[in-house]
Structures are given as C-alpha cells and as structure tokens.
Amino acid sequence: MLRFTRNRRLLAGTLPFVMALTTSGGALAEEAGAEGDERSEAITVNGVRQAYRGDFAVSEIPQSIAEIDAQTLEQNGIQRLTDALDLNASVVRQNTLGGLWDAFAIRGFAGDENMPTGYLVNGFNGGRGFGGQRDAAGIERVEVLKGPAAALIGRGEPGGTINLVTKQAELGRSFGMAAMQYGSWDRVRGEADVNVALTGGLTVRLIGYAEDGDTFRDHVHQSRWGFLPSVGLTLGPDTRLTYDLEKTRVSVPFDRGIVVLDGNFDTVSRSRFLGEPGDGDTVARAEWHQLRLDHQFSDRWSLLVGGSLRDTLLTGFSSDAETAAARQALYTDGRSLSRQRRSRRYDAxxxxxxxxxxxxxxxxxxxxxxxxxxxxxxxxxxxxxxxxRPPALSTNPTAQQGNVIDILDPVYGRFPLPVGATMMDRTDLQRSMGAYVQDQMEVTDRLQVRIGARFDHLILETDNRLTSQNSRRKRSRFSPQAGVVYELSDPVTIYAAYGQGFRANVGTDVNGQIFDPENSESFEAGAKLSLLGGMLTGTLSVFHLAKANVLATDPSAPGFSLALGKARSRGAEFDLAGKLPGRVDVLVSYAYVDAEARSAMVDPNTSFQVKVGDALVNIPKHNLNMQIAKSFTLGEREAQIGVGMQYVGKRRGETGTDFMLPSHRLFRLFGKIDVMEHLELFGAVTNLFDEHWYANSYSPLWVQPGTPRTGIIGLRARF
Structure with a gap:
C-alpha cells in the first residue's frame, strides 16, 4: 500500500508539470502558425553543426558510423543509455559500479574499469564524472563512431567513441509532447518535451522527466528526475547561439548483484539483494552547461566555438561481498557471505x-x-x-566481525554497520591542450583521400593526502590519421583508415611517478551500402586494434602498479538500418570481436595471473541485435507493431580465471496505436520469454543479473 501511494503521489506531482508544459506549447503553436513560417524564412542557421564532424555525408567518412535515433528509442520504450547501446552489436556492457554509472566497451576495449566510460555530448567531451547512468530523455540520436578518431577527438579508446546529439531548440517552430507510463514493479514515469518559438529568432525547448518505482531486486527502489532545457537564439541570418542545461539526480541503493558458487548461477535467486538496506541510497547528481556559437561565413566556411561545464557528485554507503578468498567465509560453508562496507564521496x-x-x-x-x-x-x-574489510579466516572471526549475511536466509540489520578506515583521499587533475587539422581531398569524382593529425599536451597531477605525496607529469602526444574512400558505384563505397591514439592512465607507481598514457594503433577497412534510394543503408567492416601501457600489478610492491600490459582486438561487423517497401523499419547489427591480452601480467585488482591469449573480461565473441517493425492503418487509426531479438555470446566473467558468463537470447515486443488525434497508446515487453541472463560480472561474487520479463504501457500526446 505504501509503495502504491508513493507512486500515486509522484504521478499527481508530475502531471501538473507535464500539463503546464504541453498546454503552453499547444497554445503557442497556434499563435506561431500564422507568423512562424514568415519568421523562419529569414533564418539561415537553423541547426547546430556537430563538432569534429565537418560537412560530410556518412558515406564519405572513412569510418564505420552507426546511428540510433529518437524514434528507435521511443519504439522500444528505452529510457537508459545503457539499453540504447545494446541496439548496436559493437558496444557491450561493462561493470557499472552497482548500476551507478555508464560503462561499455566498443570493439572489445573498455578503458579504466574504475571510472565511468567517457562519451561526447554534441561533439564535446561530456561523459566524465559521477552523475549516474544517463537517461535517454533529451537524446535526439546516439552516434556510435567506431574506429580510429583520436587524431580529431584526442583522448579515448581505439575501439570508438559515443556521441550523444541532444534535442535542441528548433528555431521558428512550436510543438510539444507529453507522456505518462506505468511499468512492472510499480514503476511510474512522466516526460514532457515542449519547443516554444517566443520570437522569430528566440526559441526555448523544455524537456523534463521524473521516474519512481521498485525493481526486480529485493529492497532496491529507485528514484530519478531530470530537467534539460535548451535555448536557441539567432544573432543574424548566419549566426546561432545555443545554450543547453542538464540537471539530474539519481537515488538508488548500491547493488553488486548476486553470487555464483562453483559455476551454479542458481546459487541464489536473481532477485536476492546481498547488500544492507540500512546503508540507504547512493545518490548521484549532475549539473551540466553547454554554450555553442555557430557562424556561417559563406556557403563554404563556418566556425563553431563553444564550451561546457559539468559538475557531478556521488555519495553513499554499500555493503559488498568480499572478493579475497582468504577473507571469504562463503567458501567454507556455502552460505555465510563475508562483506566489506564502503563509503564513497566522488566529486568531479x-x-x-x-x-x-x-x-x-x-x-x-x-x-x-x-x-x-x-x-x-x-x-x-x-x-x-x-x-x-572482514579479517582473514585464519583469525577465526565471528559472524559480526566478518559482517556476514546468510545468502540462503538473509536477515538484514543483524549487526551494527561497521565503520571503515580511509583508503583513499586524493585529488587527480588531468589537463589537455590540443590542436588538430584534417584535410579530405576529392581526387576524382569517386576517390577521396583523408589525412590529419592532432597534437596534445597533457598535464597530470595527483595530490595524495594520505601519503602527503604530490606527483606531476607532463606529456606531449602526436596522433596521425589517414583514410581513403572510393565510390565503386552509386550504392557501394569502400574505405580504409589508419590512426593512432592514447588515453591517460590514472594513479602512480611505488615511487609516486604518474604513468604514461595507454598508446593505441588502429586499422579499419570496409564497404558502405546505400539501397532503395538511400532508404536502407549499411556498413560491413573489419578492424584490428592494439594498445600498450595497460596497467599491471607491481609484484615487488603490493598496492602499486606498473605499465606493462598489452592487449589486442580484431573482428568484423555488419550494420544495416532503414526502411523497406510497405512501411517496414529494419535494424540489424552483428559483431564478431576477438579481444585478448597480449602480454602476461598480474591483474591489478584481483591479483590473478593473466596469460597471453586470455579473453578480455565481459567481451563476447559474437553479438547480434535485430528488429523489424511494421506500420499500418487499423480502420482510420495509425498503428505499428514490432519485434526484436538480442543475442550475446558467452564471455569471461573475471580477469585471469575460467569463470564465464553464459550466452543469452532476449526477445522484445513493442507497438503503438492512435486512440484519437494527437494521442497514442504505446507499450513494450522486454525479455519476452523471461530468460535468466547476466549483464556483466567482476567476479563470481559480483555478478549483475539481467532484468526479467518487463512490461510498460503508456499514453503519449503530441501538440
């Protein structure tokens, strides 16, 4: 009863906000109708050019690029960036700090697993920090920019980069959308998106969402909200100024998942929470500002100038399974789980x-x-x-000393919550100043050649307040790139590309020296297809990536690292998306990825031995996603129904061991129908056949179970 009342109050609180936005949008839409067209004719710069992209069609870029648009996200009822990235097979899930940040690998390389994976927002570095998992509200499209891009972007993994294009103020137009939905585990969500043309040159777009409800995990209730306005202003016929704001908050208990003993994934129920409800919620907050000025000098030259500022803060406590066997009582009786207790304050x-x-x-x-x-x-x-941390088993600790919970019959709050000692009190500063140039030359009507390079100057500083040690290091890096594009025929273009790159390592060695960056080298070749007059596009590509200076444990100094490791990833991909005759939408994405260690080392987190040829953690060799959707008329009402399937192959679940996560196949069903003019009923069911699956793993004691069958139903109004 309390759970329903809480969500009913959220619904009541959200509805006035949604209705206020949509009512104002609807009223102003009529007002703008008469004079909005006249005003928009004088506006030359209506959109905002994407940084690092240039004036190129996708077929002209010597790089594999896949796009997931807002319509596809809406069709599938997707509300998280993590779920959106599942639609492209080159991107796979990694460890998400108990569901509190976004972490993914592209083409087998994931970066530092102790940090969230970075991404771009409107072409600007914007995904760093600790603001929680990104919501899909406010995303116009997700661009998966695969392969070598460091010669332009600079920092990053050689496998590729994610760029989020946000929904921005559309000048000279007024329109609106509002949606309410209800889902499994009593989850309620409200969204609104209203674009209001205040004058011919000033438009404000207001986007907001609020969500509250339980999850399939016991004792794990989540609450999140976000406000993402955008303001567009013309400063003349050739100049546009755009300001975007993002303010979000996520509140959810820290959840390490389940334990798997002796390879038995039924050791405990997938719903069992093995943390401590008394720890309360971990809260992630983010506030982001971005300002961009886009000026068109002529039809051949343009300038983009901008800046962004993002503040994030993550705070909270958690009780996590102890991963060291010498301290873990579970391995002695099969039910007594020894737990650490952690406190975090990450401010960025x-x-x-x-x-x-x-x-x-x-x-x-x-x-x-x-x-x-x-x-x-x-x-x-x-x-x-x-x-x-629980004491070593050799000291015969009591259940209270080990902070033990019975995994088969958990009793929460059994012992007072232990207080931890300070393990890290540190400030890290990374500064980079870079410059780049790229020239793509049209040699003939069919042949284009691209060359480019970037120079970066890095300054890395660490202030370790526990050891009173300050470290500082400067590094400069030159990253070249080259590519070629050749149009075989109207529907087929072939390309090849080469690039070098880097990513800064975090931390110091035993002498307090900051590490050199990871170095990478990338090769890619493929063919791009454009069929049915451009309605259906696809890319077939092969790639080979290698990187060095991967961190490994210093065997002579426990707790410190050396930059010794090497890794390699190679494979093939196929992406196809677009429309078929008969109002049919299709999406197919397949990736074969062979990612492995290329040097023997000791993993710095688990101390397990990594051998040459060991597969990288959480990287399946085979990954497939496909879906088909059919639009049709039912009586006088527009409708759509679709079905999708995702296959993820088995993959290593812990570095340096034989623990494997099983493969899984997930089916989804989605549809919508107009119930009246401007109002549609929509719904979606994911994991249709309720398969038991596992999203990622750090060790057999930290395994994240995937969501069971989940349904949503809602109403969406457009104005």
Whole structure:
C-alpha cells in the first residue's frame, strides 16, 4: 500500500508539470502558425553543426558510423543509455559500479574499469564524472563512431567513441509532447518535451522527466528526475547561439548483484539483494552547461566555438561481498557471505573549451574540405573512499566481525554497520591542450583521400593526502590519421583508415611517478551500402586494434602498479538500418570481436595471473541485435507493431580465471496505436520469454543479473 501511494503521489506531482508544459506549447503553436513560417524564412542557421564532424555525408567518412535515433528509442520504450547501446552489436556492457554509472566497451576495449566510460555530448567531451547512468530523455540520436578518431577527438579508446546529439531548440517552430507510463514493479514515469518559438529568432525547448518505482531486486527502489532545457537564439541570418542545461539526480541503493558458487548461477535467486538496506541510497547528481556559437561565413566556411561545464557528485554507503578468498567465509560453508562496507564521496568538475573552423577550397583539380581546431580539457576529481574489510579466516572471526549475511536466509540489520578506515583521499587533475587539422581531398569524382593529425599536451597531477605525496607529469602526444574512400558505384563505397591514439592512465607507481598514457594503433577497412534510394543503408567492416601501457600489478610492491600490459582486438561487423517497401523499419547489427591480452601480467585488482591469449573480461565473441517493425492503418487509426531479438555470446566473467558468463537470447515486443488525434497508446515487453541472463560480472561474487520479463504501457500526446 505504501509503495502504491508513493507512486500515486509522484504521478499527481508530475502531471501538473507535464500539463503546464504541453498546454503552453499547444497554445503557442497556434499563435506561431500564422507568423512562424514568415519568421523562419529569414533564418539561415537553423541547426547546430556537430563538432569534429565537418560537412560530410556518412558515406564519405572513412569510418564505420552507426546511428540510433529518437524514434528507435521511443519504439522500444528505452529510457537508459545503457539499453540504447545494446541496439548496436559493437558496444557491450561493462561493470557499472552497482548500476551507478555508464560503462561499455566498443570493439572489445573498455578503458579504466574504475571510472565511468567517457562519451561526447554534441561533439564535446561530456561523459566524465559521477552523475549516474544517463537517461535517454533529451537524446535526439546516439552516434556510435567506431574506429580510429583520436587524431580529431584526442583522448579515448581505439575501439570508438559515443556521441550523444541532444534535442535542441528548433528555431521558428512550436510543438510539444507529453507522456505518462506505468511499468512492472510499480514503476511510474512522466516526460514532457515542449519547443516554444517566443520570437522569430528566440526559441526555448523544455524537456523534463521524473521516474519512481521498485525493481526486480529485493529492497532496491529507485528514484530519478531530470530537467534539460535548451535555448536557441539567432544573432543574424548566419549566426546561432545555443545554450543547453542538464540537471539530474539519481537515488538508488548500491547493488553488486548476486553470487555464483562453483559455476551454479542458481546459487541464489536473481532477485536476492546481498547488500544492507540500512546503508540507504547512493545518490548521484549532475549539473551540466553547454554554450555553442555557430557562424556561417559563406556557403563554404563556418566556425563553431563553444564550451561546457559539468559538475557531478556521488555519495553513499554499500555493503559488498568480499572478493579475497582468504577473507571469504562463503567458501567454507556455502552460505555465510563475508562483506566489506564502503563509503564513497566522488566529486568531479569537468570543463571544455573548443573552437573549430570548417571550410572548403580548391587547389588545381583538387577540392579540399578541411577542419582546423583547438581545445582545452580540464578534469578535476576528488575521491574520498573508506572501507571496512572482514579479517582473514585464519583469525577465526565471528559472524559480526566478518559482517556476514546468510545468502540462503538473509536477515538484514543483524549487526551494527561497521565503520571503515580511509583508503583513499586524493585529488587527480588531468589537463589537455590540443590542436588538430584534417584535410579530405576529392581526387576524382569517386576517390577521396583523408589525412590529419592532432597534437596534445597533457598535464597530470595527483595530490595524495594520505601519503602527503604530490606527483606531476607532463606529456606531449602526436596522433596521425589517414583514410581513403572510393565510390565503386552509386550504392557501394569502400574505405580504409589508419590512426593512432592514447588515453591517460590514472594513479602512480611505488615511487609516486604518474604513468604514461595507454598508446593505441588502429586499422579499419570496409564497404558502405546505400539501397532503395538511400532508404536502407549499411556498413560491413573489419578492424584490428592494439594498445600498450595497460596497467599491471607491481609484484615487488603490493598496492602499486606498473605499465606493462598489452592487449589486442580484431573482428568484423555488419550494420544495416532503414526502411523497406510497405512501411517496414529494419535494424540489424552483428559483431564478431576477438579481444585478448597480449602480454602476461598480474591483474591489478584481483591479483590473478593473466596469460597471453586470455579473453578480455565481459567481451563476447559474437553479438547480434535485430528488429523489424511494421506500420499500418487499423480502420482510420495509425498503428505499428514490432519485434526484436538480442543475442550475446558467452564471455569471461573475471580477469585471469575460467569463470564465464553464459550466452543469452532476449526477445522484445513493442507497438503503438492512435486512440484519437494527437494521442497514442504505446507499450513494450522486454525479455519476452523471461530468460535468466547476466549483464556483466567482476567476479563470481559480483555478478549483475539481467532484468526479467518487463512490461510498460503508456499514453503519449503530441501538440
């Protein structure tokens, strides 16, 4: 009863906000109808050019690029970036800090598992920090930019980069959308998106969401909200200023998942929570500002200048299974789980400044399309981390001393919550100043050649307040790239690309020296298809990636690391998306990825031996996602129904051991129908056949079970 009342109050509180936005949007839509068209005719710069992209069609770029648009997210009822990325097979899930940040690997490489995976927002570095898992509200499309891109973007994994294009103010138009939905485990969600043309040159777009409800995990209730407005202003016929804000909050208990003993994934129910409800929620907050000025000098030259600032804060406690066998009572009786207790305060500030000039000119018979840019990136984060650990079993600890919970018959709050000792009190600062140039030359009507390079100057600083040791290091890096694109025929283009890159490592060795960055080298080749007059597009590609300076444990100094490791990933991909005759939408994405260690080392987190040829953790060799949707008319009502399937192959669940996560197949069903003009009923069911699956794993004692069969139903109004 309390659960229903709480969600009913959320629904009542959200509805006025939604109705206020949609009512104002509807009223202003009529007002703008008469004069909005006239005003919009004078506006030349209506959209915002994406940074690092230039004036290129996807078929002209020597790189595999896949896009997931807002319509696809809406069709599938997707509300998290993590679920959206499942739609592309080149991207796979990684460890998400108990569901509190986004972590993924592209083409087998994931980066630092102790940090959230970075991504771009409107072409600007914007995914760093600790703001919780990103909601899909406010996303216009997700771009999966695969392969070598460091010569433009700089920092990042060689497998690729995710760029989120947000829903921005659309100048000279007024429209609105509002939706309410109810889902499994008493989950209620409200969303609104209203674009209001205030004058011919000023438009405000207001996007907001609120969500509250339980999950399939016992004692895990979640609450989240976000406000994401955008303001667009024309400063003349050729100049546009855009400001975007993101303010979000996520509140959810920290959840490490289930335990798996001796390979038995039925050791406990997938719903069993093995933390401590008394720890309360972990809260992640984010506030992000982005300002961009886009100026068109002529039909051949344009300038993009902008900056962003993102503040995030993650705080909370958790009780987690102890992973060291010498301290874990579970291995002695099969039911007594020894637990650590942790306290986190991760406070980060990230700001970026950048400018990019894009243009086109001719030299003799060659046409050049160039990008010339520079940026400054500053990431400052403070970590205060406290931890209690159970004593070694050799000391015969009591159940209270081991902070034990019975996994078969849990009793929560059995013992007073232990207090941890400070394990980390540190501030890390990463600064990068970079400049880049890219020239894509049209040699003939069919042949284009791209060359480019980026120079970065890195400054890395660490202030370790526990050891009173300050470390500082400077590094410079030159990253070249080259590519070629050849149009075999109207529907087929082939390409090849090469690039080098880097990613800064975090931490110091035993002497307090900051590590050199990871170095990477990437090769890619493929073919791009455009069929049915461009309605259906696809890419077939092969790739080979390698990187060095992967961190490994220093065997002579426990607790410190050395940069010794090497890794390699190679494989093939196929992406196909678009429309078929008969109002049929299709999406197919397949990836074969062979990612493995290329040097023997000791894993710095688990101390297990890693051998040459060992598969990288949480990376399946085979991954497939496909769906088909049919639109039709039912009487006088528009309707759509679709079905999708995701297959993820088995993959290593712990570095340096033989623990494997099983493969899984998940089916989904979705549909919608107009119940009246401007109002549609929609619904979706994921994991249709209720398969037991596992999203990721750090060890057999930290396994994240996948969500069971889940349904949502809702109403969506458009104005």
């Amino acid at each position: 500030r990230h700001y970026v400044l950048r400018a990019e000039l894009a243009g086109e000119f001719d030299t003799g018979a060659l046409t050049h399309r160039v990008l010339i840019g520079a940026d400054y990136d500053n990431f400052d984060y403070k970590q205060l981390f406290l931890r209690f």
